[in-house]
Amino acid sequence: MQFAITTAAVSANPHLKPLVSFPRPSPQHRVRVHPPRHRPNTRASAMASSATQELTITRPDDWHLHLRDGDVMAAVLPHSARHFQRAIVMPNLKPPVTTTSRAIAYRDEIMKALPPGSSFVPLMTLYLTDSTSPEEIKIARKSGVVFSVKLYPAGATTNSQDGVTDILGKCLPVLEEMVKQEMPLLVHGEVTDPHVDTFDREKVFIEKILAPLVQKLPQLKIVMEHITTMDAVNFVESCKEGHVAATVTPQHLLLNRNALFQGGLQPHNYCLPVLKRETHRQAIVSAVTSGSRQYFLGTDSAPHDKRMKECSCGCAGIYSAPVALSLYAKVFEEVGALDKLEAFTSFNGPDFYGLPRNTSKIVLRRSPWKVPATYAYGSGVIVPMSTGNTLEWLPSDQPEE
Numbered sequence: 001m002q003f004a005i006t007t008a009a010v011s012a013n014p015h016l017k018p019l020v021s022f023p024r025p026s027p028q029h030r031v032r033v034h035p036p037r038h039r040p041n042t043r044a045s046a047m048a049s050s051a052t053q054e055l056t057i058t059r060p061d062d063w064h065l066h067l068r069d070g071d072v073m074a075a076v077l078p079h080s081a082r083h084f085q086r087a088i089v090m091p092n093l094k095p096p097v098t099t100t101s102r103a104i105a106y107r108d109e110i111m112k113a114l115p116p117g118s119s120f121v122p123l124m125t126l127y128l129t130d131s132t133s134p135e136e137i138k139i140a141r142k143s144g145v146v147f148s149v150k151l152y153p154a155g156a157t158t159n160s161q162d163g164v165t166d167i168l169g170k171c172l173p174v175l176e177e178m179v180k181q182e183m184p185l186l187v188h189g190e191v192t193d194p195h196v197d198t199f200d201r202e203k204v205f206i207e208k209i210l211a212p213l214v215q216k217l218p219q220l221k222i223v224m225e226h227i228t229t230m231d232a233v234n235f236v237e238s239c240k241e242g243h244v245a246a247t248v249t250p251q252h253l254l255l256n257r258n259a260l261f262q263g264g265l266q267p268h269n270y271c272l273p274v275l276k277r278e279t280h281r282q283a284i285v286s287a288v289t290s291g292s293r294q295y296f297l298g299t300d301s302a303p304h305d306k307r308m309k310e311c312s313c314g315c316a317g318i319y320s321a322p323v324a325l326s327l328y329a330k331v332f333e334e335v336g337a338l339d340k341l342e343a344f345t346s347f348n349g350p351d352f353y354g355l356p357r358n359t360s361k362i363v364l365r366r367s368p369w370k371v372p373a374t375y376a377y378g379s380g381v382i383v384p385m386s387t388g389n390t391l392e393w394l395p396s397d398q399p400e401e
């Protein structure tokens with residue numbers, strides 16, 4: 001990563017309080033809290049660096065993306081293709097992508113919808129069901145286009161009704177084949193028991209499902225998707241690097257659960273797993289900006305029509321593809337860790353998946369830009385994360401307002 005301007009290497013926001021420490025269960029699982037470094041000690045130096053700084057980083061990949069299909073896909077795909085070289089494409093379509101042949105057909109649709117000249121590469125994912133066969137995993141690996149298998153506990157989130165009901169039982173032969181094929185299992189880590197408090201569902205999933213799974217199949221490569229709690233951070237860090245990793249979204253780095261109720265119900269901040277307390281957000285920020293190789297970028301960008309979000313039973317999902325890079329840069333800058341951004345966005349993911357790192361670059365300029373209120377698609381509009389806000393970091397090919 002290059003810092004083009006030398007006035008002040010990396011500026012932290014002088015108005016932000018340093019992160020505070022919080023009680024931890026055991027010393028070996030302690031999250032490292034990294035206070036801002038290179039904090040400019042004069043207003044002048046902060047202003048000088050903010051006026052001029054730019055970052056050149058290896059082009060990132062998005063390791064958790066919902067592209068949908070049809071009109072919505074046509075509208076959102078260019079946003080991801082503009083900033084990301086590759087993306088793990090989630091399979092929760094209606095009907096879900098449960099076989100390699102469907103994954104190939106979906107991939108073809110994506111390729112056709114790409115803007116001319118785009119070199120974006122979709123990495124396909126199979127949707128695990130109780131009846132997925134070990135043979136399907138062999139076919140998936142041979143195809144060269146399927147790179148992972150997604151576990152949705154049945155009923156946990158958008159289009160998960162066909163998901164898994166018994167991961168440690170019925171799915172075991174499939175998981176054993178995945179170990180052989182070195183095929184990562186991507187996990188939506190929430191229990192669905194209605195008696196478990198919504199805010200505890202990730203923690204309980206770790207205790208009841210994930211920890212036993214790792215114990216049973218320690219060689220299985222697992223990505224805990226869109227982590228939201230310090231429990232997840234502690235769990236990931238208690239596991240072996242290279243075997244268990246986690247993706248982290250911009251919303252779980254920037255928002256806590258107050259954002260759901262700020263001035264009234266805020267449907268555009270509602271996603272699953274739901275936002276958690278501030279202490280959890282801080283634990284995730286500390287973990288991700290520590291330089292650990294177990295975390296990588298996964299936006300979970302999940303577009304829904306505005307009418308499906310703003311209604312009596314609004315659906316879960318935050319659309320972040322156009323703003324994600326700007327937001328991740330903001331998070332890293334706020335704790336003085338911009339020097340760690342590139343590993344998170346561009347190295348840790350491919351290293352975990354055993355894929356080559358990208359060779360092309362992208363430039364982030366400190367050039368404030370206003371997020372549009374909505375993005376139009378065929379029959380409606382999608383409201384992006386940070387709608388209407390001004391963001392500091394502009395990726396090089398982001399069109400100016």
Ligand SMILES: NC(=O)N[C@@H](CC(=O)O)C(=O)O
Pocket residue numbers: 066092157158188270271272273300302303316317318
């Ligand atoms: N994150 C969400 O809240 N929603 C996702 C599904 C998912 O990843 O849980 C979606 O597909 O809309």
